[in-house]
Amino acid sequence: DAGVTQSPTHLIKTRGQQVTLRCSPKSGHDTVSWYQQALGQGPQFIFQYYEEEERQRGNFPDRFSGHQFPNYSSELNVNALWLGDSALYLCASSLWGESSTEAFFGQGTRLTVV
Amino acid sequence: KNEVEQSPQNLTAQEGEFITINCSYSVGISALHWLQQHPGGGIVSLFMLSSGKKKHGRLIATINIQEKHSSLHITASHPRDSAVYICAGENSGGSNYKLTFGKGTLLTVNP
Numbered sequence: 001d002a003g004v005t006q007s008p009t010h011l012i013k014t015r016g017q018q019v020t021l022r023c024s025p026k027s028g029h030d031t032v033s034w035y036q037q038a039l040g041q042g043p044q045f046i047f048q049y050y051e052e053e054e055r056q057r058g059n060f061p062d063r064f065s066g067h068q069f070p071n072y073s074s075e076l077n078v079n080a081l082w083l084g085d086s087a088l089y090l091c092a093s094s095l096w097g098e099s100s101t102e103a104f105f106g107q108g109t110r111l112t113v114v
Numbered sequence: 115k116n117e118v119e120q121s122p123q124n125l126t127a128q129e130g131e132f133i134t135i136n137c138s139y140s141v142g143i144s145a146l147h148w149l150q151q152h153p154g155g156g157i158v159s160l161f162m163l164s165s166g167k168k169k170h171g172r173l174i175a176t177i178n179i180q181e182k183h184s185s186l187h188i189t190a191s192h193p194r195d196s197a198v199y200i201c202a203g204e205n206s207g208g209s210n211y212k213l214t215f216g217k218g219t220l221l222t223v224n225p
Contacts, residue, residue, distance in 0.1 A: 033212065037155075042118075042200055042215030056212050088155045092213070102162055103147050103202070103213065108155035 002027060004093050006106035013081050013113050021076040021109045025093030029104070031055075032074035034066060037088040037108070049074050050096045081113045117143065118203045120216035127223050133188040135199050135219045143203035146184045147213065148175050151198040160186070160199075191223045 005024045013019050025032050031050045035043035045058035049068035068074045072093075078085055091106040117140040127133055139146060145164040151157045161168050161175040163184060168175050172191075177184040188195055198220050202213040 035213075035215075040217075042202075042217045043157075043213075045212050045214070048212060058212075090155070090157065103149065103157070103159040105149075105157040105159070108157075110155065 004091055004104050004106035006089075006091050006109050008109060009107065010110045011112070013111065015081055015083060015113055017081050017113075018077065018079045019081060019111060021078075021089050021091075021111070022073065023076070023091030023093075023106055024073045025091075026104045029093035029095050030072050031094045031096045032068060032072065033092045033094070034074070034076045035090040035092065036060070037090060039087070043088075043090055046076065078111075083113050086111060086113045117214045118201060118216040120201055120219055122219060123217065124220045125222070127191050127221070129192055129223055129225050131191050131223075133191050133195075133221065133223075135186045135201075135221070137184045137186070137201035137216055139182050139184070139201075139203045141182070142205055143182075143214070145204040146177055147202040147204065148184070148186045149200045149202060151200060151218065157200070162204075188221075193223045193225050196221055196223050 003026050007022045033048040034046040037043040046060050047057040048055050052068045063079045065077045088108045088110050090108045093104050119138045121136050147162050148160040149157050163177040172189045174187040198218040200218040202215045205212050
């Protein structure tokens with residue numbers, strides 16, 4: 001049973017470019033949440049997708065957008081990259097309506113903006 | 115102000131020592147997760163607590179709902195326990211798994 005998988009693992013982009021990160025949830029899960037973790041900080045909630053819709057959003061600008069596909073996988077898109085977008089991007093999966101259960105995270109995508 | 119506060123930020127111990135990491139959280143958090151993050155980034159879930167105490171091997175997690183405080187204990191610590199330990203609060207009110215993270219505690223266990 002594959003857990004949460006993210007791709008790519010590492011990525012280098014130039015300021016102003018656009019990037020797409022991908023996440024496949026754990027088998028049986030239908031909800032994907034994205035987090036940004038800057039160096040030395042705890043992860044910050046970006047947004048959450050369920051039934052192909054954004055259900056919750058953290059304090060991130062519109063440059064950050066996402067998508068969820070019918071197979072529950074998800075993409076995180078960041079436009080007009082800033083140097084400050086350099087971070088580890090983590091994806092977590094869960095089952096909608098089933099809060100207070102074990103957290104399942106991917107290994108993350110480390111994005112470096114130069 | 116972060117809704118989840120952890121202490122200490124950094125902790126160095128000798129192998130075999132008993133370790134405690136503390137976490138305080140604000141109103142509105144219905145469950146508390148303890149997570150482990152190794153260099154490279156991947157996060158592993160250790161415990162999810164909404165009341166009482168849980169134990170897994172040398173790890174023990176407790177939560178005091180009235181005081182809004184949780185602790186993670188490691189008995190007989192070992193160098194392989196070296197990692198960042200993060201507590202994360204799960205918001206109540208049907209938020210469906212939005213977690214608010216503490217900044218983490220970097221634990222280094224020396225042989």
